[in-house]
Amino acid sequence: MSTAPDVLTEPLRLATLRNVFSVDLEDWHHLNCVDDTRYLLEALATAGVHATFFVLGKVAEREPALIRDIAAAGHEVATHGWSHTSLMLLTPDALRIELRRSCALLQSLCGRRPFGFRAPCFSIMQETLWALDVLIDEGFVYDSSIFPFAGRRYGLPSFPRTLVRVRRPAGSLIEAPLSTVHAYGRNWPVSGGGYFRLMPYRVIRRAIRTVNREHTPFIVYCHPYEFGPRILFHSARHSPFSWLGSRLDELKTNLFRPSMRRKFAALLHEGDFSSFAEVLPHEHA
Numbered sequence: 001m002s003t004a005p006d007v008l009t010e011p012l013r014l015a016t017l018r019n020v021f022s023v024d025l026e027d028w029h030h031l032n033c034v035d036d037t038r039y040l041l042e043a044l045a046t047a048g049v050h051a052t053f054f055v056l057g058k059v060a061e062r063e064p065a066l067i068r069d070i071a072a073a074g075h076e077v078a079t080h081g082w083s084h085t086s087l088m089l090l091t092p093d094a095l096r097i098e099l100r101r102s103c104a105l106l107q108s109l110c111g112r113r114p115f116g117f118r119a120p121c122f123s124i125m126q127e128t129l130w131a132l133d134v135l136i137d138e139g140f141v142y143d144s145s146i147f148p149f150a151g152r153r154y155g156l157p158s159f160p161r162t163l164v165r166v167r168r169p170a171g172s173l174i175e176a177p178l179s180t181v182h183a184y185g186r187n188w189p190v191s192g193g194g195y196f197r198l199m200p201y202r203v204i205r206r207a208i209r210t211v212n213r214e215h216t217p218f219i220v221y222c223h224p225y226e227f228g229p230r231i232l233f234h235s236a237r238h239s240p241f242s243w244l245g246s247r248l249d250e251l252k253t254n255l256f257r258p259s260m261r262r263k264f265a266a267l268l269h270e271g272d273f274s275s276f277a278e279v280l281p282h283e284h285a
C-alpha cells in the first residue's frame with residue numbers, strides 16, 4: 001500500500017492488460033455534440049472498438065435517442081455528472097444530487113445504472129478528495145477523474161500514475177488516473193484531447209508503449225467536438241487583455257485539429273482499446 005495525499009491506495013494488476021478509450025460526451029459551448037458523436041460512433045464501429053461514454057445528464061435529457069444508440073452499439077454509458085460544474089464549486093450534497101439525477105436518467109434510457117464517473121474538468125484534486133467518499137457511498141465501482149500531474153487548471157501530481165484501488169473508511173473503489181509519462185523528474189500528460197492534437201502520432205504510440213510497460217492500461221479521453229471540421233470559438237471576454245487571452249485559447253484549441261480524425265483512426269485500429277466495463281475486473285457484472 002502507498003499513501004497519496006490523504007488517500008490510501010494499493011496497486012491493481014489486471015489479468016489481461018488492455019487500453020481504455022473514453023469519451024466525455026458534452027457540447028462545446030453552444031455547439032451541439034450530436035453530429036460529431038455520430039461520426040465517432042461510426043469510427044468506433046469500423047474499428048470494432050467498444051468505448052466508455054461519460055455522458056453529461058443535460059445532454060442525455062436533450063438527446064435520448066443518441067444515448068440509447070450508444071448503449072445499443074455495446075458501449076458503456078457512464079456519468080459525467082449533470083451540469084458540468086467543476087467539483088471545486090460543488091458541495092458533497094450537490095455532487096450527490098448531480099450523480100443521482102444523471103444516473104436515474106441514464107438507467108431509464110439504457111436499462112442499467114452507470115457504475116463509473118468522470119468529474120468535469122478532471123476536478124478531483126487535493127481540495128476535492130471528499131468526492132471519492134461520495135462516489136463510494138453512491139455505489140460507484142470506479143472513477144477516472146484524477147490527472148496525476150501539476151496542471152495549471154487541474155491535477156494531483158502526487159497521486160499514483162497506475163490503476164489503483166482507493167481505500168476510504170466508507171469502502172473502496174478503483175481509480176483509473178488519466179495517462180501520464182514520467183520524465184525529467186515530473187509527470188507529463190499524454191492522455192488525449194489537446195495533448196493528442198499537439199503530439200505527433202509516433203509520440204502517442206511511444207507513450208502508449210511506455211505506459212503499458214508499467215502494466216498499466218493507457219486511458220485515452222476525447223470530446224466529440226474535437227473531431228468536427230469547424231473552428232471552435234471561446235466566449236468573448238470584455239477587457240482588451242482578456243480578449244487577447246481568449247484569442248490565444250482559440251489558437252490552442254484549434255491547432256492541428258484536422259489531424260485528430262487521422263490520429264484516432266490509426267489509434268483505434270492498433271491500440272487494443274475497449275471500455276472500462278470490459279477492461280476492469282468484473283465486480284460490477
Ligand SMILES: [Zn+2]
Pocket residue numbers: 024026080084119120121
Ligand atoms: Zn467534460
